[in-house]
Amino acid sequence: MKNDKNYNHGRRKFIKGVGLATGGAALSSPLFSFMSAAAGDIGNPAKKLGIALVGLGRYSTNQLAPALQETENCYLAGIVTGSPAKAEAWKQQYDLPEKNIYNYNNFDEIASNEDIDIVYVVLPIAMHAEFTIRAAEAKKHVICEKPMATTAEEAQRMVDACNTNGVKLAIGYRLHFEPFNKRVMELGQNEIFGKVQSIKAADSSDMTSGSLDVWRLDKERAGGGPLMDLGIYCVQGAVYTMGKPPVAVKAKFGEVTHPAYFRDVEQSVKWEMEFEDGVVAECETSYADPEEKKLLYGEAENGWWKLDPAYSYEGKKGETSEGKMDFPNVYEQVNQMDSQAESFRNNQESIVPGEMGVRDMKILMAIYESAENGGKRVEIQY
Structure with a gap:
């Protein structure tokens, strides 16, 4: 998308109130409708969930991070990057505490960070499975960019890891929110x-x-x-x-x-x-x-x-x-992440769950x- 490459949505005002919590028509097929999670503690509806972006490429830089300045249910809490220069630049730009900045080697330490509730995997596709599974093992909910993985078997392992660890998995299918x-x-x-x-x-x-x-x-x-x-x-x-x-x-x-x-x-x-x-x-x-x-x-x-x-x-x-x-x-990444954060907070499946990614x-x-x-x-x- 040539016209999108350097566009910073943070400089524009977008309408956010279109379908934050729903994704359009009711999807009645078993491959679209997913049962809510088993009964458990309902999250605090007033709490904004902290998101850590894993991978600071163009999409994180130009779309997701600016969107997280406008979301109501979540915020940019941390980052994961292999670039010390990017880490320092993002720390300054978004006023991130040092303890919420990770690299790919110490990523697993995120398990003890109470500021971070959701890990958003925005990496080359071959890295999706590794960091989704590591995030699940750290007991963090996961949003994974599309396509979900490099094979269907790999995608299923991601779903299984999240289920085993009692966390939710959603795919970054933003078009369900516009x-x-x-x-x-x-x-x-x-x-x-x-x-x-x-x-x-x-x-x-x-x-x-x-x-x-x-x-x-x-x-x-x-x-x-x-x-x-x-x-x-x-x-x-x-x-x-x-x-x-x-x-x-x-x-x-x-x-x-x-x-x-x-x-x-x-x-x-x-x-x-x-x-x-x-x-x-x-x-x-x-x-x-x-x-x-x-x-x-x-x-x-x-x-x-x-x-x-x-x-x-x-x-x-x-x-x-x-x-x-x-x-x-609309600013669909705002709608997407707000809806996904709300579903995680309420212990419910996203309208674009991991199972949809496996199907695709x-x-x-x-x-x-x-x-x-x-x-x-x-x-x-x-």
Whole structure:
């Protein structure tokens, strides 16, 4: 997202009051509805929960930390970084106490820090499992950025670790907390225009004019290419349009036209997600698309809807066959973290729990399996 790279949301005012505690239409499928935690002590509703950001890259710097200056249920309490220079800069900028600053080696000492209630893992994907599990063992609730892990098995271990240690796990699916995508959930799941007939989704960027030395182009650190980083939005968009996951996928990798960049990960991939009632979602993602598509489109029996852009941090636009969607562009990271903190504080599951992340990893792995086998139809076992 070129226009988002250096944008500091802390310099703008956003509307925060849109759906802090809910994520849109009620999701009745077992893969969307999760039981509340077993009876236990209900947290203090007045307490703001302290969040420690693990990894101080662009997303933490430009979106999450500024958002935490505006949240009502949580605040920036600490940081975890391998860079002493960043640690000092953040300490000064956010007036953080020295005892709340950690590195990757002494991270486990966070267990004794009562200021920190939630650990937000914002690291390269291959590091998600390690630090989610370590946070769980430190008895801290966890928010983990998407995609959840590099494999479905790894994702399940993360869920198991949180369950074993009695803490909650949520995924950083911010689009469940903003009005345009929430409206798509309603339109599709509540059949406002009749039954959904088809879906199109695309999320792409252009990485071919930048550095070759970025973790997203390294399969060991990223787990894959644009499918992992951007395609997850298409998977999510199609699934929350339907209110249920696909039963099968078919996929093919695109031609590699920039081999210097894509020695290790795919340049692009197109895939179809087949739902049990015959609806097909046509999806695509790329790291070499100068158009930088951000589309989510649905067609039903009696109408249609479109978000374009659908996935950017700001500037979302939407319309239906009945006219333009009239929603504010909210500061969705504020809404996301406030909602997740509230659910943790009340000993409840987030609307985007770890189990949802596991489900999505199974879909991503099936897409890769199909593409690696020339487009073979792959049924997904949940």
